[in-house]
Amino acid sequence: MTFTPLTKTMLRIAVGITLAFIYIPLLIILLYSLNPSQVLGWPPEGFTLSWFPEAIKDDGAREALLNSLKVATVATAIALVLGTLAALAVSRHRFFGRDSVSFLVLIPIALPGIVTGIALNATFTQVMGIDLTLWTVIIAHATFCVVLVFNNAAARLRRMSTSLEDASADLGATPWTTFRRVTIPNMRSALVAGGLLAFALSFDEIVVTNFTIGAGEKTLPVWIFEVLFRPNQPGKVYAVAVIAILLSMIPVYIANRMTREESTTATGAGVAAPAIAEP
Amino acid sequence: MAVDVRLTGLTKRYGDFTAVDAIDLEVRQGEFFTMLGPSGSGKTTTLKMIAGFERPDAGTVELGGEDVSGLAPYARSVNTVFQDYALFPHMSVEENIEYGLTITKVPKAERVKRRAEALEMVRLEGHGNRKPSELSGGQRQRVALARAIVNRPRVLLLDEPLGAxxxxxxxQMQVELKQIQGEVGITFIYVTHDQDEALTMSDRIAVFNEGRIEQASSPRDLYEHPANEFVAGxxxxxxxIERDGRKLTIRPEKIRIVRDGIPxxxxITETGKVTEIAYVGMVTRVKVDLDKGGSVQAAVQNTESEAEPGGRVGEEVVVGWRPEHAVSIQGETSKSVQPEERET
Structure with missing residues (x-):
């Protein structure tokens, strides 16, 4: 497609505005984290790096971050296993109610978090009578994380010719070997993309988390939400946020690299790389 | 000669549709055997039942005298060259070729040796480290062939491998395939809808139609003595044409336009009127409506570069053929179905 110079200019402006909307608020967070003031306010009153050591030293923040990583990792792991298996079942086998299953699996992502939260809270505390812990948060997060993995995996399997799996069987491989050596490697980038989205979604989830987390335990979003509006140390919260931003760039970078490598080797099937803006 | 593949009463149904209808077939060891037929005639389904991708509803598949009807594809000593090649996109050419050998745990040294032989056989030395996406269609086809043959299966199944x-x-690949088959001595079962391909390569051909085998014989026999009108067509x-209550078929190249000076x-001569003339390079096709009924197409060799070797449209001509070239055939098919309209 070719553009007229005018269209090109307008596209550039549109891209510029979009990027500005994404990154200016992040920049403001960075500025706030460098602001020595004890109260929240614009413009910053000076410059200090002292919030960062304080943030790192803060036990509450550290524990909350660790909890968030734990929850997101385990929920993503559960989602990867269940989502992949569900996608395989739906796209590689015919069974009664297959279409209903592929629809029902998608519902949790559309449900309002508050509904999921109430439903799971009632199920855990009243019906099952178990205490709310990080594990109940993990299970709650897994319900919507599964959808992301399932969606990505199922889309990939639909495009992947079954003759690859037939060829593997034809060459003597048992179904398990075929799954391990042919199916999974060809789904890899889709699983990376799905897993990454699941991780990100779990990492910043706050609504469902509030309803399913045990008393006294905190994930990072819960901690930030609680601490932010307390008087005294707003800079520390922003420093934590900046650290979270930096940490979250690592998996995005890895995923971007992995999917890019694969897109040069995968035939036909366009790789569903996560949409990652390159700053 | 020993029988490598024996199909007995093999049947496959999809709902009400019978894709393969109780066929019996024997393929001998080392044979280049082709299953020829229009799409939907059951040839590919039959191939899939031999490979194990489809389970027969009735009948048996025997490989080397052993009934394998109930065995999974990975438990059968056959390998397949797929229509879309089905090369593993995440593996290099070498890894693709070695795949079957690693599954059966062939020792490394032996594996490397056989891989090199296979690459040489398909003339892809030096391409071992490429990915399938970096190869041309013809090269991919060769990798698919090497990947299958390197396992030394009892039978190699080829599902329209040259179609793309x-x-x-x-x-070129037809010649190469035939040559490679001669070298390795493996039984080939080849599926195609292309009659020229079948005639060129095969030791024997089975013509499929509507889930049945109309005729299984050598290319020459099939062409010279078709069993029925479907095979002939x-x-x-x-x-x-029909003469004296008998159905006859005469191949176009056996029909001559009789002129002055041609004995x-x-x-057997008949008179008729030319209705169509088509120049197609090597021959000129002349369609003649016979006065006794029916019409025939004659292929006149363009031995001279005369302007109109077959005469002119509308011209009255005499056509002739030797009596032994008018082959008596049965009705249209065993099921009496109109053969598909085909390009000539």
């Missing part, structure tokens, strides 16, 4: 290649490459161009001794 252009004409020149296809003709599907393999080559058929001139079916008509020993020929």
């Amino acid at each position: 290649l252009d004409l020149k490459l296809r003709e 599907f393999v080559g161009i058929s001139n079916a 008509a001794d020993g020929l």
